[in-house]
Amino acid sequence: xxxxxxxxxxxxxxxxxxxxxxxxxxxxxxxxxxxxxxxxxxxxxxxxxxxxxxxxxxxxxxxxxxxxxxxxxxxxxxxxxxxxxxxxxxxxxxxxxxxxxxxxxxxxxxxxxxxxxxxxxxxxxxxxxxxxxxxxxxxxxxxxxxxxxxxxxxxxxxxxxxxxxxxxxxxxxxxxxxxxxxxxxxxxxxxxxxxxxxxxxxxxxxxxxxxxxxxxxxxxxxxxxxxxxxxxxxxxxxxxxxxxxxxxxxxxxxxxxxxxxxxxxxxxxxxxxxxxxxxxxxxxxxxxxxxxxxxxxxxxxxxxxxxxxxxxxxxxxxxxxxxxxxxxxxxxxxxxxxxxxxxxxxxxxxxxxxxxxxxxxxxxxxxxxxxxxxxxxxxxxxxxxxxxxxxx
Ligand SMILES: NC(=O)C1=CN([C@@H]2O[C@H](COP(=O)(O)OP(=O)(O)OC[C@H]3O[C@@H](n4cnc5c(N)ncnc54)[C@H](OP(=O)(O)O)[C@@H]3O)[C@@H](O)[C@H]2O)C=CC1
Ligand SMILES: N[C@@H](CC=O)C(=O)O
Numbered sequence: 001x002x003x004x005x006x007x008x009x010x011x012x013x014x015x016x017x018x019x020x021x022x023x024x025x026x027x028x029x030x031x032x033x034x035x036x037x038x039x040x041x042x043x044x045x046x047x048x049x050x051x052x053x054x055x056x057x058x059x060x061x062x063x064x065x066x067x068x069x070x071x072x073x074x075x076x077x078x079x080x081x082x083x084x085x086x087x088x089x090x091x092x093x094x095x096x097x098x099x100x101x102x103x104x105x106x107x108x109x110x111x112x113x114x115x116x117x118x119x120x121x122x123x124x125x126x127x128x129x130x131x132x133x134x135x136x137x138x139x140x141x142x143x144x145x146x147x148x149x150x151x152x153x154x155x156x157x158x159x160x161x162x163x164x165x166x167x168x169x170x171x172x173x174x175x176x177x178x179x180x181x182x183x184x185x186x187x188x189x190x191x192x193x194x195x196x197x198x199x200x201x202x203x204x205x206x207x208x209x210x211x212x213x214x215x216x217x218x219x220x221x222x223x224x225x226x227x228x229x230x231x232x233x234x235x236x237x238x239x240x241x242x243x244x245x246x247x248x249x250x251x252x253x254x255x256x257x258x259x260x261x262x263x264x265x266x267x268x269x270x271x272x273x274x275x276x277x278x279x280x281x282x283x284x285x286x287x288x289x290x291x292x293x294x295x296x297x298x299x300x301x302x303x304x305x306x307x308x309x310x311x312x313x314x315x316x317x318x319x320x321x322x323x324x325x326x327x328x329x330x331x332x333x334x335x336x337x338x339x340x341x342x343x344x345x346x347x348x349x350x351x352x353x354x355x356x357x358x359x360x361x362x363x364x365x366x367x368x369x370x371x372x373x374x375x376x377x378x379x380x381x382x383x384x385x386x387x388x389x390x391x392x
Contacts, residue, residue: 001308004035004056004087006078007069010176011092011119012036014297015066027305034062053078057085064088064307066300070180072096083107083115090303092119092296095184098193098209101200105316116303116313121194122147122272124295125288126302131201131276132314138278140202144241147194149270149291150177150185151218151238156268158226159235165221177270177291188215188253191240195251202276203244205320207251214326214369215253220383225336228357229257229385235265236385248325252365255385257334263287264388326366332387333360333368339379346371 003019005012016036022028035056036049043051056062065082067089069075075096082089084107091097097104097117108115118128122145134140146152150172157168169186172178177185184190192209199207207213218238229236234257242251258264263285267273272290277283289295306313335342335351335358342358343351349367351358360368368384375382 001030001063001304002032002034002061003064003066003304004037004062005033005066005068006037006075007067008036008038008042009068009070010293011068011296011300012066014293015068015300018294018297018301027308028301030308031301031304035059053081057081057087062087064090064304066304067091067093067096068300069093070095072099076100079104080107083111083113086111086113088114088116088307090116090300090307092117092300094120094190094193094197098196101197102206102318105318114307114313116307117197118303119296119299121197122274122286123149123288123290123292124298125272125274125286125290126299127198127274127286128201130284130286131198134276134278134281134284135202135314138280140244140276140278142241142243143198143202143274143276144239145274145285146237146264146267146272147191147240147274147290148185148238149272149289150179150182150190152267152272152290153177153270154186155218155221155226155236155238158221158223159230162223164223172270175270176293183219186219187217188238191215191238191253195240195242195253199242199249199251200318201316202242203249203320203322204316204318205322206318207322207324212324213251213253214365216255216369216372216384217253218255220381221255222336222381222383225383225385228355229334233260234258234387235260237264237267239264239388243329244322245328247320247322249322250326250329250365251324252326252329252369254365254369255383256388257385258388262388326369327364329365330362331365331389333363333384334358334387335360335372335375335382335384337375337379337382339375339382341378342375345374
């Protein structure tokens, strides 16, 4: 099977490495990189390294296109063009999939080709595949996990080494874990894309990234926060989670305090942990590298091999209309702030101060996130984390 790789960055290079270095005895040896699409200044006279996309689209020998450019445009148009030219498409680009899932899936159906995006959520973990496998038997009622390798790497290194946030972020960038704009990793936007994609598949609906979806990242975490929570037996993790009740679903991304010894607390480095709950399977969790060149490329190549073996994915309809509801998701949050006004802002929930942190109990996730939005306007360095209860 001939493939064209769009974008020769971290993931594109990884895909070329796996395919071109494949042991002749493995299935990956059946793949061949015929073209690599690069910027004009990086193209050469060969047909292989090209900036001529029409040549790729019009080459009948190209069976599949791997889109790993990142971003929205031109990735969105190039994916659609490939599908319309009856090329299978495999992508790792969660930003574009989260926004255009339905259009891609419908265009693939119309052109009788496959559209696959395993690597777009949780890197090397076969998460989409296993959501779909579970759905062959069960309804999925909830899922949660650590869906960002960069932020997990930062939190883990801060906990273990005490190094500064900025120096660890720089390491994560050098290791190829971070997004082109790493604020996507530390402010929760990358997880937002991954949660939207997971929701679309798990609940057979369509949820797009947007301001209505509560997310609080780790931008403001400090060494003192890690130490304070550690003293109480907690490990801070950035968790995305969703629960479905009838035609309502909750959706939250926030730092959570996981008990030392829990699965979530033990996820280190760039690893992710993704867990679903199905009717008959119960809890089913997966752990693996969520970011990085080869783990991500592995997931892309697995998708290509599934295309080659004509392994059909579940028929995706996105037919359910669900309402977002975070009001019934109550919990206990800890807040660090220097703003004297916090007690007044949060008075409806009677915050209690302990060693410079405020404990806010029995508050729903929506109200807490609304409260933090107000607080950040006064104290841009404020941090919050929620006690886990039930997710670990
Ligand atoms: N890195 C990871 O661990 C993971 C990444 N992903 C996703 O995979 C995708 C790729 O990520 P990654 O490889 O890390 O990103 P990189 O920035 O390393 O690679 C993207 C490559 O595409 C090139 N590119 C971008 N736009 C164009 C264009 N218009 N024409 C030609 N070339 C272009 C870039 O060139 P230039 O440098 O010149 O801009 C760069 O070489 C992203 O969507 C990311 O979210 C998913 C899972 C894990
Ligand atoms: N930047 C992302 C890459 C994989 O999706 C991450 O750190 O998880």
